[in-house]
Amino acid sequence: MRKNHAIRKPKGKLGVLIVGLNGAVATTFLAGVMAVRRGIARPIGSLTQMGAIRLGKRTEHRSPLIRKFIELAKLDDLVFGGWDIRDENCYESAVHAGVLSSDHLGHVKKELLSLRPMKAVFEQFYVKRLKGSHVKKGATKLELMEQLREDIRAFKKTNGVDRCVLVWCGSTEVFISPNGVHKTLKKFTEGMKKNHADIAPSMLYAYAALMEGVPFANGAPNLTVDTPALAQLAREKGVPISGKDFKTGQTLLKTVIAPMLKARLIGLNGWFSSNILGNRDGEVLDDPDSFKTKEESKLSVLEGILQPGLYPDLYKDYYHKVRINYYPPRGDNKESWDNIDIFGWMGYPMQVKINFLCRDSILAAPIVLDLILFMDLAQRAGMRGIQEWLSFYFKSPMFAPGLYPEHDLFIQLMKLKNTLRYLKGEELITHLGLEYYD
């Protein structure tokens, strides 16, 4: 068992750097934290702010709040910055996103007005539906990456912070498969010098962050830091990384329903998932190449949970389809439908229908907050490379070579909480419980 003294204390301010600072998710997160700090809103959905953790035996009745149990940065200590391709202040962008009411935004208007993005690294090929006007220039990708490093150093200096976390809340880039240039750090670095086409802007942000010792979390399904080259860099620099793709709406439900079907050995014939969504993310995902990145991420969860290889009679041939349709009238208020064709005892068919009327950015904002605080914790606890214990927050969790990802939400939560117990030298909870009956 590990001793808790290995965690460095969260002294001073924590810099929060966001790629996509003017997006719907980022501005909803920012306005929410600012409102919570002023005591005019509650951080609902955030495990770090509202969650408790059981310690020891059930007879001990010890369940402190997580933020009292383990040393996390305080909301008051967060300072914000980031990049976007649009030169707007965050208030304008939050109004444009249309997620929060004018009443809520009014309370934090001054703070949001003062936040403007730094110039972004952007390549049209990677996000076809957006035009970038606030963009860096450089002869090579290496040069652009160096400019990002310079931004991080300047941000730290101006704000007097020595710890930062960087979160990708930028648009979903087009699908690329990992290939030679992503295999080793040497090849990747050469690729940046030669402007290799398969090095996406998001990878340059990740590389810059790691070189500056800044943990990197990826909220979109892009490959980004999920390559052998950047995982190697993270390990060498002793920096935590995590991703990919915030697990917020339909996939969150999927990773609860599918484990239930498997737990009861109920068979699956088909799962049709459809969405309508009208925000800018929906517009970007209307491009088939960006949609392919999202589709791969959304499709991957069922196979991982149902294990057709282990249960061929139940899950060998199910049909799984995911559709996302851009429908402007709904804005950020996404609606999803799931039709699930299942079969039970002796093969008799049944159906489950789910209609989730959610708010995309309202579900994503607490995840951004938790990831920032937990990634900072990981850094202070000396955890480097892939942080699989944060799978709880992702649709396509990153995992070590030779493993398979864990998608079941409640196994993910147990893994997360056991990691916190482990870090603090507390007994892990296995839920065996036989000792109560001896």
Ligand SMILES: NC(=O)c1ccc[n+]([C@@H]2O[C@H](COP(=O)([O-])OP(=O)(O)OC[C@H]3O[C@@H](n4cnc5c(N)ncnc54)[C@H](O)[C@@H]3O)[C@@H](O)[C@H]2O)c1
């Ligand atoms: N529930 C959710 O909202 C949810 C869930 C999972 C994943 N995501 C992902 O999170 C991301 C953000 O979602 P959103 O709704 O805020 O989208 P958004 O379109 O409102 O925001 C994305 C922002 O990124 C900016 N951007 C694009 N490329 C950039 C670059 N290279 N550098 C800097 N800025 C860049 C855009 O200008 C925009 O302001 C998307 O990739 C989305 O797929 C969101």
